[in-house]
Amino acid sequence: xxxxxxxxxxxxxxxxxxxxxxxxxxxCGETVAIRQxxxxxxxxxxxxxxxxCSEIFSSPFPQTAWHIPWIxxxxxxxxxxxxxxxxxxxxxxxxxxxxxxEICVMAIAGxxxxxxxxxxxxxxAMERGHNMVYVCLDNEAYMNxxxxxxxxxxxxxxxxxxxxGRLSKGQKTWKKNLPEIMAAHDIPYVATLSPSYPFDLxxxxxxxxxxxxxxxxxxxxxxxxxxxxxxxxxxxxxxxxAESGVFPLYEVDHGRYxxxxxxxxxxxxxxYLGIQGRFRHLKPEDLEYIEERVQANFEKLRGKAxxxxxxxxxxxxxTGRPRPRQVKKAARSKK
Ligand SMILES: Cc1ncc(C[n+]2csc(CCOP(=O)(O)OP(=O)(O)O)c2C)c(N)n1
Numbered sequence: 001x002x003x004x005x006x007x008x009x010x011x012x013x014x015x016x017x018x019x020x021x022x023x024x025x026x027x028c029g030e031t032v033a034i035r036q037x038x039x040x041x042x043x044x045x046x047x048x049x050x051x052x053c054s055e056i057f058s059s060p061f062p063q064t065a066w067h068i069p070w071i072x073x074x075x076x077x078x079x080x081x082x083x084x085x086x087x088x089x090x091x092x093x094x095x096x097x098x099x100x101x102e103i104c105v106m107a108i109a110g111x112x113x114x115x116x117x118x119x120x121x122x123x124x125a126m127e128r129g130h131n132m133v134y135v136c137l138d139n140e141a142y143m144n145x146x147x148x149x150x151x152x153x154x155x156x157x158x159x160x161x162x163x164x165g166r167l168s169k170g171q172k173t174w175k176k177n178l179p180e181i182m183a184a185h186d187i188p189y190v191a192t193l194s195p196s197y198p199f200d201l202x203x204x205x206x207x208x209x210x211x212x213x214x215x216x217x218x219x220x221x222x223x224x225x226x227x228x229x230x231x232x233x234x235x236x237x238x239x240x241x242a243e244s245g246v247f248p249l250y251e252v253d254h255g256r257y258x259x260x261x262x263x264x265x266x267x268x269x270x271x272y273l274g275i276q277g278r279f280r281h282l283k284p285e286d287l288e289y290i291e292e293r294v295q296a297n298f299e300k301l302r303g304k305a306x307x308x309x310x311x312x313x314x315x316x317x318x319t320g321r322p323r324p325r326q327v328k329k330a331a332r333s334k335k
Contacts, residue, residue, distance in 0.1 A: 012202065013039040022065040024057040027231025029222035029238065030137045031057075032195040034108070037135065037219075040205035041104050043068060046085055050078035050109035050118060053144040053223075054137055076117040079125035079134055082107035086130045104209045105132040111152035112142040115176050126185045126214045133208045133215045136178060139223035147226045151176040154246070155293075156286055157278045159226070164281040174293070182216040183252045189215040191251035196238025200260055204251060211253075220247045228277025240272040245298040250305070256312070256323075257304040266295060 017038035024031045030053055038045075046069045049055045055072050058065040073081045086105040092098040107125075109118055114136040122134060141159050142148040149159040153171045158164050162171040183190045188211040191204040201219075208215035220241055222234045229237055241247035245266040250259045269291040273279040282290075312322045 011199070012036070013042065015039070017043065017067045018058070019065045019067065022058045023060060024053070025223075025225045025231075027222070027224040027229075027234045028053075028057075029195055029220070029234050030054050030139060032234070033137060033193070033201070033219045033221055036195055036198050036201050037106075037108075037205050038068065040202040041106065041209055044102060045069070045104040045106055046089075047071070048073055048078045048082040048085065048105070048107045050107070050113040051075040052110035052113055052137075053139065054108060054110070056144050075113050077121050078107040078109045078113065078118060079122040082132045082134070083125040083128060083130040086132045090131075105130075106135060107132065108135045108137060110143070111136060111138040111140060111178075112148075112150040114138075115152040115178055116150055123185065126182060126187050126216065129187075129213050131213055133205075133217060135217045135219060137219050137221045138178075139221040139226060140175070141223075141226050143223055143226045152178065155290060156282050158228075158281065159278070169286060170278070170281065179216070179218045179250075179252075182218075183255075185214075185216075186255070187214045187216060188212065188254055189252070191215075191217055192247065192249055193217055193219045194238040194242060194247065194249060195219070195221075196235045197242070197249065197261070200249060207251075207253070226278070228280075229275055233275055237272070237275065240267065240275075243267040244269050244272040245294045246272055248298055248301055250301060256308040257301070258308065259301060259305045262302070266298060269294060 018035045022031065034054060048071050050073060059072060071081065082105050089098065089103060093100050114122060125132065138152055140153050140157065141150055147159050149162040149171055152175055153159055153162065154175045155171055155173065156169050157171045159171065164170040179190050179192050189208050191208065193201045193204050195201055204217065208217055220238060222229065222237045224231045224234060242249050242261050243263050248259060249261040250257060269287055273287065315323045
Protein backbone atom coordinates (compact mmCIF):
# COMPACT_ATOMS: atom_id res chain seq x y z
CA UNK A 1 0.00 0.00 0.00
CA UNK A 2 2.92 2.32 0.66
CA UNK A 3 4.17 1.82 -2.87
CA UNK A 4 1.77 3.31 -5.37
CA UNK A 5 3.90 2.16 -8.32
CA UNK A 6 2.77 -1.35 -7.54
CA UNK A 7 -0.96 -0.89 -7.66
CA UNK A 8 -1.59 1.54 -10.47
CA UNK A 9 -0.27 -0.17 -13.58
CA UNK A 10 -0.79 -3.78 -12.49
CA UNK A 11 -4.07 -3.97 -10.65
CA UNK A 12 -6.30 -1.24 -11.97
CA UNK A 13 -7.85 -0.62 -15.34
CA UNK A 14 -5.43 1.66 -17.19
CA UNK A 15 -8.33 3.40 -18.95
CA UNK A 16 -9.55 6.67 -17.49
CA UNK A 17 -13.29 7.32 -17.17
CA UNK A 18 -12.81 10.61 -15.36
CA UNK A 19 -10.46 12.89 -17.23
CA UNK A 20 -7.92 15.36 -15.96
CA UNK A 21 -8.60 19.05 -16.48
CA UNK A 22 -11.68 19.25 -14.26
CA UNK A 23 -11.89 22.15 -11.83
CA UNK A 24 -11.56 20.44 -8.45
CA UNK A 25 -9.47 22.12 -5.74
CA UNK A 26 -5.89 21.04 -5.27
CA UNK A 27 -5.66 17.95 -3.07
CA CYS A 28 -9.39 17.10 -3.47
CA GLY A 29 -10.07 13.62 -2.06
CA GLU A 30 -13.35 13.27 -3.96
CA THR A 31 -11.63 13.26 -7.35
CA VAL A 32 -9.23 10.49 -6.31
CA ALA A 33 -12.19 8.45 -5.05
CA ILE A 34 -14.24 9.04 -8.22
CA ARG A 35 -11.35 8.01 -10.44
CA GLN A 36 -10.84 4.78 -8.49
CA UNK A 37 -14.58 4.00 -8.30
CA UNK A 38 -15.03 4.38 -12.07
CA UNK A 39 -12.00 2.19 -12.77
CA UNK A 40 -13.50 -0.47 -10.50
CA UNK A 41 -16.88 -0.43 -12.29
CA UNK A 42 -15.78 0.12 -15.90
CA UNK A 43 -17.78 1.45 -18.83
CA UNK A 44 -21.02 -0.41 -18.31
CA UNK A 45 -22.64 2.03 -15.96
CA UNK A 46 -25.08 4.92 -15.74
CA UNK A 47 -24.17 7.49 -13.15
CA UNK A 48 -26.66 9.81 -11.47
CA UNK A 49 -24.87 12.74 -9.85
CA UNK A 50 -26.50 15.04 -7.30
CA UNK A 51 -25.65 18.71 -7.22
CA UNK A 52 -22.53 19.25 -5.15
CA CYS A 53 -18.77 19.63 -5.61
CA SER A 54 -18.38 16.54 -7.78
CA GLU A 55 -20.97 17.74 -10.27
CA ILE A 56 -19.83 21.35 -10.25
CA PHE A 57 -16.12 20.83 -10.81
CA SER A 58 -16.67 18.14 -13.45
CA SER A 59 -19.21 19.66 -15.80
CA PRO A 60 -18.86 23.37 -16.60
CA PHE A 61 -20.96 23.67 -19.76
CA PRO A 62 -20.07 22.73 -22.50
CA GLN A 63 -17.30 20.54 -21.05
CA THR A 64 -17.41 17.33 -19.07
CA ALA A 65 -14.84 15.14 -17.35
CA TRP A 66 -17.05 12.03 -17.48
CA HIS A 67 -16.41 9.29 -20.05
CA ILE A 68 -19.53 7.34 -19.09
CA PRO A 69 -23.28 8.04 -19.34
CA TRP A 70 -23.87 10.67 -16.67
CA ILE A 71 -26.99 12.50 -15.49
CA UNK A 72 -26.92 15.58 -13.31
CA UNK A 73 -29.92 15.80 -11.00
CA UNK A 74 -31.08 18.05 -8.18
CA UNK A 75 -29.47 18.17 -4.77
CA UNK A 76 -32.11 15.96 -3.18
CA UNK A 77 -33.15 13.27 -5.62
CA UNK A 78 -30.19 11.24 -6.92
CA UNK A 79 -31.42 8.04 -5.22
CA UNK A 80 -34.94 8.52 -6.62
CA UNK A 81 -33.64 9.14 -10.16
CA UNK A 82 -31.23 6.18 -9.98
CA UNK A 83 -34.03 3.90 -8.82
CA UNK A 84 -36.14 5.13 -11.78
CA UNK A 85 -33.29 4.44 -14.21
CA UNK A 86 -32.89 0.95 -12.76
CA UNK A 87 -36.63 0.24 -13.05
CA UNK A 88 -36.69 1.57 -16.63
CA UNK A 89 -33.76 -0.64 -17.69
CA UNK A 90 -35.43 -3.65 -16.15
CA UNK A 91 -38.69 -2.95 -18.00
CA UNK A 92 -37.04 -2.27 -21.36
CA UNK A 93 -35.07 -5.51 -21.07
CA UNK A 94 -38.20 -7.46 -20.14
CA UNK A 95 -40.01 -6.06 -23.18
CA UNK A 96 -37.07 -6.97 -25.40
CA UNK A 97 -36.40 -3.33 -26.32
CA UNK A 98 -32.90 -3.43 -24.83
CA UNK A 99 -30.44 -6.32 -25.05
CA UNK A 100 -29.91 -8.05 -21.71
CA UNK A 101 -26.58 -7.12 -20.17
CA GLU A 102 -25.15 -5.99 -16.91
CA ILE A 103 -25.37 -2.26 -16.43
CA CYS A 104 -24.46 -0.79 -13.07
CA VAL A 105 -26.77 2.02 -11.98
CA MET A 106 -24.94 4.24 -9.53
CA ALA A 107 -25.85 7.41 -7.66
CA ILE A 108 -23.14 9.70 -6.31
CA ALA A 109 -23.87 12.51 -3.86
CA GLY A 110 -22.17 14.54 -1.15
CA UNK A 111 -22.86 14.21 2.57
CA UNK A 112 -25.28 17.16 2.59
CA UNK A 113 -27.23 15.56 -0.25
CA UNK A 114 -27.15 12.16 1.46
CA UNK A 115 -27.45 12.72 5.19
CA UNK A 116 -29.75 15.73 5.02
CA UNK A 117 -31.66 16.79 1.98
CA UNK A 118 -31.72 13.54 -0.04
CA UNK A 119 -32.09 11.28 2.96
CA UNK A 120 -35.76 10.44 2.39
CA UNK A 121 -35.18 9.55 -1.27
CA UNK A 122 -32.20 7.40 -0.29
CA UNK A 123 -34.08 5.56 2.44
CA UNK A 124 -36.95 4.88 0.03
CA ALA A 125 -34.70 3.57 -2.75
CA MET A 126 -32.86 1.25 -0.36
CA GLU A 127 -36.09 -0.01 1.20
CA ARG A 128 -37.64 -0.74 -2.21
CA GLY A 129 -34.71 -3.00 -3.00
CA HIS A 130 -33.52 -1.45 -6.27
CA ASN A 131 -30.48 -3.07 -7.81
CA MET A 132 -28.27 0.00 -7.56
CA VAL A 133 -25.18 1.34 -5.83
CA TYR A 134 -25.41 4.56 -3.84
CA VAL A 135 -22.13 6.33 -3.10
CA CYS A 136 -21.86 9.11 -0.53
CA LEU A 137 -18.75 11.24 -0.99
CA ASP A 138 -18.44 12.52 2.56
CA ASN A 139 -16.32 15.67 2.82
CA GLU A 140 -18.12 16.45 6.07
CA ALA A 141 -19.86 19.70 5.12
CA TYR A 142 -21.72 21.52 2.34
CA MET A 143 -18.47 22.44 0.62
CA ASN A 144 -19.28 23.87 -2.80
CA UNK A 145 -21.62 26.47 -1.34
CA UNK A 146 -19.02 27.74 1.14
CA UNK A 147 -18.37 25.20 3.93
CA UNK A 148 -21.66 25.05 5.83
CA UNK A 149 -22.22 22.31 8.43
CA UNK A 150 -24.13 19.16 7.56
CA UNK A 151 -25.33 16.42 9.90
CA UNK A 152 -22.21 14.53 8.82
CA UNK A 153 -19.85 17.25 10.08
CA UNK A 154 -17.83 15.89 13.02
CA UNK A 155 -18.20 17.23 16.55
CA UNK A 156 -16.04 20.29 17.20
CA UNK A 157 -15.34 21.14 13.55
CA UNK A 158 -15.35 24.75 12.47
CA UNK A 159 -17.57 25.57 9.50
CA UNK A 160 -19.08 28.89 8.47
CA UNK A 161 -22.36 27.91 10.16
CA UNK A 162 -20.72 26.31 13.21
CA UNK A 163 -18.11 28.91 14.07
CA UNK A 164 -16.16 28.44 17.29
CA GLY A 165 -16.11 31.31 19.74
CA ARG A 166 -16.64 32.20 23.36
CA LEU A 167 -19.92 30.28 23.58
CA SER A 168 -19.27 27.56 21.01
CA LYS A 169 -16.77 24.82 20.27
CA GLY A 170 -17.79 24.58 16.63
CA GLN A 171 -20.10 21.76 15.48
CA LYS A 172 -22.28 20.89 18.48
CA THR A 173 -23.62 17.53 17.36
CA TRP A 174 -21.97 14.16 16.76
CA LYS A 175 -21.55 12.97 13.18
CA LYS A 176 -24.64 11.13 11.91
CA ASN A 177 -23.76 7.47 11.45
CA LEU A 178 -24.98 6.90 7.91
CA PRO A 179 -23.40 3.47 7.28
CA GLU A 180 -25.16 2.10 10.37
CA ILE A 181 -28.45 3.71 9.35
CA MET A 182 -28.12 2.03 5.96
CA ALA A 183 -27.19 -1.29 7.58
CA ALA A 184 -30.40 -0.97 9.61
CA HIS A 185 -32.29 -0.95 6.28
CA ASP A 186 -31.15 -4.58 6.00
CA ILE A 187 -29.78 -4.08 2.50
CA PRO A 188 -27.35 -6.66 1.08
CA TYR A 189 -24.18 -4.58 1.24
CA VAL A 190 -22.89 -1.55 3.17
CA ALA A 191 -19.24 -0.49 3.34
CA THR A 192 -17.01 2.40 4.31
CA LEU A 193 -14.20 3.27 1.90
CA SER A 194 -11.27 5.60 1.59
CA PRO A 195 -9.25 6.46 -1.53
CA SER A 196 -6.19 6.26 0.75
CA TYR A 197 -6.70 2.47 0.60
CA PRO A 198 -7.21 1.88 -3.12
CA PHE A 199 -7.12 -1.95 -3.04
CA ASP A 200 -9.79 -2.02 -0.36
CA LEU A 201 -11.86 0.61 -2.19
CA UNK A 202 -11.78 -1.21 -5.52
CA UNK A 203 -12.68 -4.55 -3.95
CA UNK A 204 -15.65 -3.04 -2.13
CA UNK A 205 -16.95 -1.22 -5.21
CA UNK A 206 -16.78 -4.49 -7.18
CA UNK A 207 -18.62 -6.29 -4.40
CA UNK A 208 -21.31 -3.57 -4.34
CA UNK A 209 -21.85 -3.98 -8.08
CA UNK A 210 -21.91 -7.77 -7.79
CA UNK A 211 -24.55 -8.20 -5.07
CA UNK A 212 -28.21 -8.43 -5.99
CA UNK A 213 -30.15 -5.45 -4.66
CA UNK A 214 -29.12 -2.13 -3.16
CA UNK A 215 -25.60 -1.38 -1.93
CA UNK A 216 -24.49 1.68 0.01
CA UNK A 217 -20.87 2.91 -0.04
CA UNK A 218 -19.70 5.64 2.32
CA UNK A 219 -16.46 7.27 1.17
CA UNK A 220 -14.38 9.62 3.31
CA UNK A 221 -13.36 12.43 0.95
CA UNK A 222 -10.69 14.67 2.46
CA UNK A 223 -11.31 18.33 1.57
CA UNK A 224 -8.26 20.59 2.10
CA UNK A 225 -10.34 23.70 1.39
CA UNK A 226 -12.96 23.00 4.05
CA UNK A 227 -10.77 21.11 6.49
CA UNK A 228 -7.99 23.71 6.30
CA UNK A 229 -5.43 20.96 5.71
CA UNK A 230 -2.29 20.98 3.55
CA UNK A 231 -3.15 19.85 0.02
CA UNK A 232 -0.27 17.37 -0.06
CA UNK A 233 -1.60 15.55 3.03
CA UNK A 234 -4.88 14.28 1.57
CA UNK A 235 -3.89 10.63 1.21
CA UNK A 236 -2.12 10.57 4.57
CA UNK A 237 -5.13 12.17 6.28
CA UNK A 238 -7.36 9.39 4.96
CA UNK A 239 -5.04 6.84 6.53
CA UNK A 240 -4.88 8.73 9.81
CA UNK A 241 -8.69 8.81 9.91
CA ALA A 242 -8.81 5.02 9.62
CA GLU A 243 -5.92 4.35 12.00
CA SER A 244 -7.29 6.66 14.69
CA GLY A 245 -10.72 4.99 14.51
CA VAL A 246 -12.44 8.22 13.46
CA PHE A 247 -13.42 6.62 10.15
CA PRO A 248 -13.34 2.84 10.61
CA LEU A 249 -12.99 0.81 7.43
CA TYR A 250 -15.57 -1.97 7.58
CA GLU A 251 -18.25 -3.75 5.59
CA VAL A 252 -21.62 -5.30 6.33
CA ASP A 253 -22.24 -8.07 3.81
CA HIS A 254 -25.72 -9.57 4.16
CA GLY A 255 -25.79 -8.50 7.80
CA ARG A 256 -22.29 -9.77 8.61
CA TYR A 257 -19.74 -7.28 9.91
CA UNK A 258 -16.04 -7.33 9.01
CA UNK A 259 -13.58 -4.67 10.12
CA UNK A 260 -11.08 -4.30 7.28
CA UNK A 261 -8.52 -2.32 9.22
CA UNK A 262 -8.20 -2.78 12.96
CA UNK A 263 -4.94 -1.27 14.16
CA UNK A 264 -5.35 -2.87 17.60
CA UNK A 265 -4.47 0.18 19.62
CA UNK A 266 -6.02 3.17 17.91
CA UNK A 267 -3.69 5.95 16.83
CA UNK A 268 -3.81 9.11 18.99
CA UNK A 269 -6.52 11.43 17.77
CA UNK A 270 -4.24 14.47 17.74
CA UNK A 271 -2.23 12.93 14.86
CA TYR A 272 -5.38 13.23 12.73
CA LEU A 273 -7.00 16.40 14.08
CA GLY A 274 -3.72 18.27 14.57
CA ILE A 275 -3.12 18.87 10.86
CA GLN A 276 -6.58 20.30 10.24
CA GLY A 277 -7.24 23.96 10.85
CA ARG A 278 -10.97 23.30 11.40
CA PHE A 279 -10.11 21.72 14.81
CA ARG A 280 -7.41 24.21 15.80
CA HIS A 281 -9.57 25.89 18.47
CA LEU A 282 -10.22 22.67 20.44
CA LYS A 283 -8.76 22.36 23.94
CA PRO A 284 -7.04 19.21 25.30
CA GLU A 285 -10.21 18.28 27.25
CA ASP A 286 -12.27 18.50 24.05
CA LEU A 287 -9.85 16.13 22.32
CA GLU A 288 -10.11 13.78 25.28
CA TYR A 289 -13.91 13.77 25.03
CA ILE A 290 -13.82 13.08 21.28
CA GLU A 291 -11.19 10.36 21.71
CA GLU A 292 -13.31 8.58 24.32
CA ARG A 293 -16.35 8.55 22.06
CA VAL A 294 -14.34 7.43 19.05
CA GLN A 295 -12.92 4.54 21.08
CA ALA A 296 -16.34 3.56 22.40
CA ASN A 297 -17.78 3.54 18.87
CA PHE A 298 -14.91 1.45 17.59
CA GLU A 299 -15.43 -1.02 20.43
CA LYS A 300 -19.12 -1.29 19.48
CA LEU A 301 -18.07 -2.13 15.94
CA ARG A 302 -15.63 -4.75 17.18
CA GLY A 303 -18.51 -6.30 19.13
CA LYS A 304 -20.56 -6.62 15.93
CA ALA A 305 -17.62 -8.14 14.05
CA UNK A 306 -17.05 -10.62 16.89
CA UNK A 307 -20.71 -11.60 16.79
CA UNK A 308 -20.42 -12.27 13.03
CA UNK A 309 -17.30 -14.39 13.61
CA UNK A 310 -19.16 -16.38 16.29
CA UNK A 311 -22.10 -17.00 13.94
CA UNK A 312 -19.70 -18.10 11.20
CA UNK A 313 -18.04 -20.55 13.58
CA UNK A 314 -21.44 -21.95 14.56
CA UNK A 315 -22.42 -22.36 10.89
CA UNK A 316 -19.14 -24.07 10.12
CA UNK A 317 -19.71 -26.50 12.96
CA UNK A 318 -23.26 -27.23 11.80
CA THR A 319 -22.73 -27.43 8.04
CA GLY A 320 -18.97 -27.65 7.61
CA ARG A 321 -18.87 -24.27 5.84
CA PRO A 322 -19.72 -20.64 6.60
CA ARG A 323 -23.07 -19.18 5.66
CA PRO A 324 -22.92 -18.31 1.94
CA ARG A 325 -23.07 -14.66 1.05
CA GLN A 326 -25.52 -14.33 -1.79
CA VAL A 327 -24.11 -13.10 -5.06
CA LYS A 328 -26.21 -12.21 -8.03
CA LYS A 329 -25.51 -14.22 -11.15
CA ALA A 330 -27.22 -12.48 -14.04
CA ALA A 331 -28.11 -9.16 -12.44
CA ARG A 332 -31.35 -7.47 -13.42
CA SER A 333 -31.89 -9.43 -16.57
CA LYS A 334 -32.85 -12.56 -14.62
CA LYS A 335 -36.14 -11.05 -13.46
C1 LIG B 1 -33.02 22.25 -2.74
C2 LIG B 1 -31.69 22.89 -2.80
N1 LIG B 1 -31.21 23.53 -1.72
C3 LIG B 1 -30.01 24.11 -1.75
C4 LIG B 1 -29.25 24.06 -2.89
C5 LIG B 1 -27.89 24.74 -2.93
N2 LIG B 1 -26.82 23.77 -2.87
C6 LIG B 1 -26.31 23.22 -3.98
S1 LIG B 1 -25.09 22.15 -3.64
C7 LIG B 1 -25.23 22.45 -1.99
C8 LIG B 1 -24.32 21.81 -0.99
C9 LIG B 1 -23.91 20.41 -1.33
O1 LIG B 1 -23.30 19.82 -0.21
P1 LIG B 1 -22.89 18.32 -0.25
O2 LIG B 1 -24.01 17.46 -0.67
O3 LIG B 1 -22.26 17.98 1.07
O4 LIG B 1 -21.80 18.23 -1.41
P2 LIG B 1 -20.37 18.96 -1.53
O5 LIG B 1 -20.60 20.25 -2.20
O6 LIG B 1 -19.80 19.10 -0.16
O7 LIG B 1 -19.62 18.00 -2.39
C10 LIG B 1 -26.25 23.35 -1.72
C11 LIG B 1 -26.63 23.84 -0.38
C12 LIG B 1 -29.77 23.39 -4.02
N3 LIG B 1 -29.09 23.27 -5.14
N4 LIG B 1 -30.99 22.82 -3.94
